[in-house]
Amino acid sequence: MGEATKNPFHRAIYFNRIAPFIGKQIIKILVGQRRVGKSFALYDLMLQIKKLDKNANIIYIDKENIDFDAITNYKELNDYVASQSKTGKKNYIFIDEVQMIKEFHVAVASFLLNPNNDIYITGSNSDLLSSDLANELGGRYVEFVIHGLSYNEFLQFNELENNTENLERYMRYGGLPYLLHLPYDETIIMEYLKSIYLSIVLKDIIQKNNIRNTVFLEQLIKFLAFNIGKLFSARNISDYLKHQQIKIGVQQVIEYANAISKAFVIYDVPRYDIVGKKIFEVGEKYYFEDMGIRNSLVGYRIQDRSQVIENVVYHHLLTCNYDVKVGYIGPKEIDFIATKNNEKRYIQVALELSRQDTIEREFGNLMSINDHYPKFVVTAEKINISSFEGIQHIYIGDFLTTEF
DSSP states (O other), rough: OOOOSOOOOOOOOHHHHHHHTTSSSSSEEEOSSSSSSSSHHHHHHHHHHHOTTTEEEEEEEEEEEEGTTTTHHHHHHHHHHHOOOOSSOOEEEEEEEEGSTTTHHHHHHTTTSSSTTTEEEEESSSTOOOOOHHHHHHOOEEEEEEEEEOOHHHHHHHHHHHHHHHHHHHHHHHOOOOGGGSOSHHHHHHHHHHHHHIIIIIIIIIIIHHHHHHHHHOOOOOOOHHHOOBBOOOHHHHHHHHHTTTTOOOHHHHHHHHHHHTTSSEEEEEEETTTTTEEEEEEEEEEEEEHHHHHHHHOOGGGHHHHHHHHHHHHHHHHOOOOOEEEETEEEEOOOOOOOETTTEEEEEESSOSSSSHHHHHHHHTOOOSSSOOEEEESSSSOOOEEEEEEEEHHHHHHTTTOO
């Protein structure tokens, strides 16, 4: 298992979701942006499995480790696992960054035929499950999206208190776990974040999708970074870029935005008609997986604070395993509709509530929803208003440390 597995940070929110499938003849697939902690999640699983099964035979393959360079295709993968497997024991097979092995799905599907194998794989692209793999597995897999540290995890991981200074640190530098090992110096941190960004762009976007217009790709990512939480369509983006003397067609915008999304750099959040109970076909909002990476691209500016807070709230809802949409009730917008187990949460996000028109908009939009699911207004200021007309006000630092 290696030295790195001795004391990994226990990410309970993910382990608790995966735990019911441990030992079951079903492939566990962990996906997410590079460096968000998928490897740590694997290490944690190995340790927990060793506690549950003293006779467990752990087979671990890390495709980013030169020791495993010889495993390049499904045949070599199959041969290696066969050489490490033991009869009379449960073989727990862990393959990190499995997409680096050609036609890996052939070997993985074969491993699944043996009831003594328990399989876990990770990848950095959401189309890790090719149509071939999905067809061959026939539903015998379950997928988990791993995110960067939530604010609560960030505090625990770094042994910090929940206060304004540390919240600001989280919003500025994000939640990539490796930051713990770097000096708390902005220049060093931003250089690291930029290097991660470049690695993602090269390996998980450009190479994965054979993208040729790399200049436009980076311009598009920066455009989305400047416009977090704003409503756009591919047509809007194409028209805007034309005004900037960048001529890119709508279809290419769609293809590039999809490629960025598949690498988990951004998430496109659809709009939902609360009354009509349907998804709007045109227009969505974009949010970043990691605020540190976003800030390394366009800076951390005071004028973006509202967008940053909104993005952090969105990320928290994802880590709490909610399905998230932007809501509309007539002309009124609800920042987020978060759904889990058929239960909803409605959330509005605001910097402050000092002005009457802000209070009327944030609380009024929620009051127009005619159901009894919980409703929240999350703000960046601490005020002595706990609720209004049954709608809860909550300070962002408290919201981010609560798993709803």
